[in-house]
Amino acid sequence: MDKHKKHIVILGAGESGAGAALLAQQQEYDVFVSDGGPIAAAFVRELEENNIRYEQGGHTEALVLKADEVVKSPGIPEKASIMKKIREAGIPVISEIELAYRFAKGKKIIAITGSNGKTTTTALTYDIFKKAGLNAACVGNIGNSFARQVALAPADYYIVEISSFQLDDIQQFRPEVAVLLNITPDHLDRYDHKMEQYAAAKLRIVENQGPEDYFIYCLDDPGINQYLKNLPVQSKILPFTTMEPLKEGGFIANKELNLRVGEEEDLVVSIYDLALQGRHNLYNSMAAGIAARTMDIRNEHIRASLTSFRSLEHRLEYVASVRGIDFINDSKATNINSVWFALESMHQPVVLIMGGIDKGNDYSIIAGLVKEKVKAIVCLGKDNHLIHDALAQHVPVIVNTESMHDAVHASFFLSQKGDVVLLSPACSSFDLFKNYEDRGRQFKQEVHAL
Incomplete structure (x- = not known):
């Protein structure tokens, strides 16, 4: 030493x-x-x-x-x-993003957090920056760590997906653009099962921002609204909503996505032309588009990306259709709100594969959608009693499995032509798999082997 x-x-x-x-x-x-x-x-x-x-x-x-x-x-x-x-x-204890920030001074940082949707929004934002020809890197919980990128391949723009755990140990970290998509219960086991502690961690993304920085957030999210009202925000606020037109920010009106930021004229795109469909993806698309506009990216590049972007592996990823049954891999859905978004976007009868290591889920959140859309639940995990206790009364069939092979075959048996088999676990994967990627890949392998 x-x-x-x-x-x-x-x-x-x-x-x-x-x-x-x-x-x-x-x-x-x-x-x-x-x-x-x-x-x-x-x-x-x-x-x-x-x-x-x-x-x-x-x-x-x-x-x-x-x-x-x-x-x-x-x-x-x-x-x-x-x-x-x-x-x-x-x-003194710091996070890896704090260390990376020290040596990324002078670069532009777009930091994206939220309980759900942050991976999709980060990837979409990065896609816009690349289509605009900018030297950008997509880092954090997606791809390389922020520190690795700064060390080995520095960029002019860092699009950073950030978790609450990473925000717990920041000191000076100050993104030019902070995006907060939503605050819903997740990882509460790490925050003494107190929602206010988890929310406070998420909101640290804005604590070092100044008047020249931007804070982009979802105006429709009750969690953000509840915890934001007591927080003094120094940065320029750019909200987005599906409920009403805004003077500045993003909104949906007449079935069109509108972005109104800066000097350039409004960007207007039909919601039917967006590459990412579903209500949750309207929010993701608006957040990414607003972030791009704060960096003066032209509307043509934003439009090109919003209408052509391909969704990510393990996030509502279409796998295959077998005998008229569609198989969807949403292995990245590791909390109950992600499952809610997934079910909300389904338009066919669903056989739902879920389960794993429970992180304090309130399964009653999806009870209404399960009753409306799910014909069977296939539990995948070593301990499924919480899912049974909460949802058995809302679904005709609920069965247990302890391997992906058995889960896929049970789902196939319980489905018929026109149904969708959805892997959307709501839980961590570590009881049976290395991580959510391993779980998703095993799902795809078993589906292709049918």
Whole structure:
């Protein structure tokens, strides 16, 4: 350890931690990476190739507590014993996005958060910037970590998908454009099951903004309205809504999407021409379009993207039609509100595959849509009793499975021509799968094998 260098400890060595380690090493910090579990082989190789010291399978307290500063990966909860020791020692803790921000000064940052829709909105915003010919990078919870991108391939514009966990540990992070799509219950197990704590984390996205920055948010979202009214916002506010025309922002009128921002004339697009359909995607499209307009991107580039963008893998992704039954992969739906949005956009009878590790879901939120649209629920997980307790009375058939093979075959058996089988779990995947991507890919493999 070099006594003259600032000693930084990276807790966790996934994409976020490995990216932070690369950037910290590049900026001549003395870096040590500590992961309580096993580190993926690709990240081990990367750390070793860059001569970054690391440990895996546990934390050596004597080494961690020597840190001048700790970068905490978003998956590590505050209740972890090593975090309690770090807090007791008074060592400053930051998130990977805070570290990346330090070395992205002078660049434009468009930060997007929300309980639902942020991945789609981030990808759509990035698509607009690329169509406009700008040097942009899509980072954060989607693609490379923000820190990795800053270290290895700096861009002029960073479109950053940010979770509440990442916002928990910011200090100076200040995006030129902050987008808040919605605030609905999610990850409440990490916030003492208190909605106000979770909402406060989401709203930190605007806390360092000034009058020259922009805050884009959904005017229709009751969660945002409830918690925003007590927050002094310094930035220029650009709301979006489906309810009424606005003087500035985004709105739906006469079945047309309208964007009214800055000097350029309004952008007007028929909602039927939008590439992303469904009410939730009207919000995502407006948010992305407004963000682009704040950066003076011309209407023609925004229109081209809004009308041609292809949706993401694992987010309401059409997989195949087998004997007239459509299969939809929405594995990224890891909370109950995502499932609500998915069901709301379905127009055929649904066989719903759901389940996994429950994060404190209130399943009553989807009870009305289940009663209206779902003919059968196929539970996929090791413990499905909460789903049974909440929804069994609203659906004719509910069955249990413990593998993707069984879930897909049960769904196929329960369906008929004209139905849709929707994988929209509402839960984390870690009881049976590596992550939501693994769950979605296994779903697609089983569907193609039918």
